Amino acid sequence: MSPLSASSVDATIYHLCLLTLYLISLPTFLALHFIQAPYGRHRRSGWGPTIPSWLSWLLMESPTIFFSLLIYPFGQFSSSLRSFSLLAVFLLHYFHRTVVYPLRLRRKTTSDFPISVSLMAFSFNLLNSYVQTRWISNYCDYGLDEWFRGRFSGGMVVFGFGMVVNVKSDLVLVGLKAQGGGYKIPRSGLFELVSSPNYLGEIIEWLGWAIMSWSWAGFGFFLYTSCNLVPRAMANHNWYLEKFKDEYPKNRKAIIPFLY
Ligand SMILES: NC(=O)c1ccc[n+]([C@@H]2O[C@H](COP(=O)([O-])OP(=O)(O)OC[C@H]3O[C@@H](n4cnc5c(N)ncnc54)[C@H](OP(=O)(O)O)[C@@H]3O)[C@@H](O)[C@H]2O)c1
Numbered sequence: 001m002s003p004l005s006a007s008s009v010d011a012t013i014y015h016l017c018l019l020t021l022y023l024i025s026l027p028t029f030l031a032l033h034f035i036q037a038p039y040g041r042h043r044r045s046g047w048g049p050t051i052p053s054w055l056s057w058l059l060m061e062s063p064t065i066f067f068s069l070l071i072y073p074f075g076q077f078s079s080s081l082r083s084f085s086l087l088a089v090f091l092l093h094y095f096h097r098t099v100v101y102p103l104r105l106r107r108k109t110t111s112d113f114p115i116s117v118s119l120m121a122f123s124f125n126l127l128n129s130y131v132q133t134r135w136i137s138n139y140c141d142y143g144l145d146e147w148f149r150g151r152f153s154g155g156m157v158v159f160g161f162g163m164v165v166n167v168k169s170d171l172v173l174v175g176l177k178a179q180g181g182g183y184k185i186p187r188s189g190l191f192e193l194v195s196s197p198n199y200l201g202e203i204i205e206w207l208g209w210a211i212m213s214w215s216w217a218g219f220g221f222f223l224y225t226s227c228n229l230v231p232r233a234m235a236n237h238n239w240y241l242e243k244f245k246d247e248y249p250k251n252r253k254a255i256i257p258f259l260y
Contacts (some may be wrong), residue, residue: 020222060119063129206221
């Protein structure tokens with residue numbers, strides 16, 4: 001195969017994967033209004049064998065590290081400092097999610113996680129790591145982008161704010177879980193405004209990423225994350241209302257403060 005046709009096959013595969021990210025977003029959003037991914041508080045039988053949740057998080061998120069690091073060097077712009085800065089931000093989030101978060105869960109909590117759900121998440125992470133990493137290393141020459149510094153800085157502020165909200169909220173929840181005695185009403189920080197500030201933080205992070213990478217790839221990931229987490233936040237909110245009834249704060253929303 002000539003280098004030209006090899007690169008056009010590569011581009012075709014890339015654009016099909018990017019398209020897939022968009023094509024699965026709306027069905028995910030619609031499906032999650034009727035059926036929740038069966039882990040955590042929405043766990044139910046009938047989804048096959050399980051593994052400990054800390055191990056599931058470690059395994060299903062691992063492509064974001066190993067696959068991204070594997071394919072990044074093959075990109076034509078992989079030695080660009082700008083591309084590398086974007087990769088570092090992506091890896092920062094996923095080092096926390098793949099290594100730090102599972103270790104925290106392992107020390108403090110025990111939960112079962114269906115292997116079937118882990119496999120779906122693993123597949124998504126393979127797809128998404130490819131779409132994001134290949135874009136920043138091979139398909140976009142950020143060296144030519146005169147607005148890069150402004151977008152990167154602005155996006156980094158948004159991403160950093162989202163990550164602080166996400167990590168702090170997860171710490172509160174894992175802390176509550178470690179106390180034992182089942183689920184409790186979380187009472188601090190952004191929990192006073194919404195039921196799932198950890199999901200809100202995650203969505204803000206990927207909005208920051210979309211601004212930083214200024215790409216259909218980045219926007220697609222932000223869209224998919226919103227389509228995945230907004231319905232789950234709504235389901236969590238309804239679950240809290242059902243479980244705690246009058247005890248649950250009346251003015252707390254599901255995921256968007258004061259609105260939704
Ligand atoms: N990018 C994406 O599309 C995506 C998708 C999913 C998750 N995530 C991220 O992954 C992280 C974890 O997600 P998750 O869905 O597992 O979050 P979660 O349902 O809020 O649970 C987080 C941890 O806190 C425990 N917990 C939750 N609420 C509790 C309460 N009221 N009282 C006591 N313990 C409580 C859970 O225990 P149990 O496991 O026993 O419920 C679990 O160990 C989040 O930061 C989320 O943003 C990202």
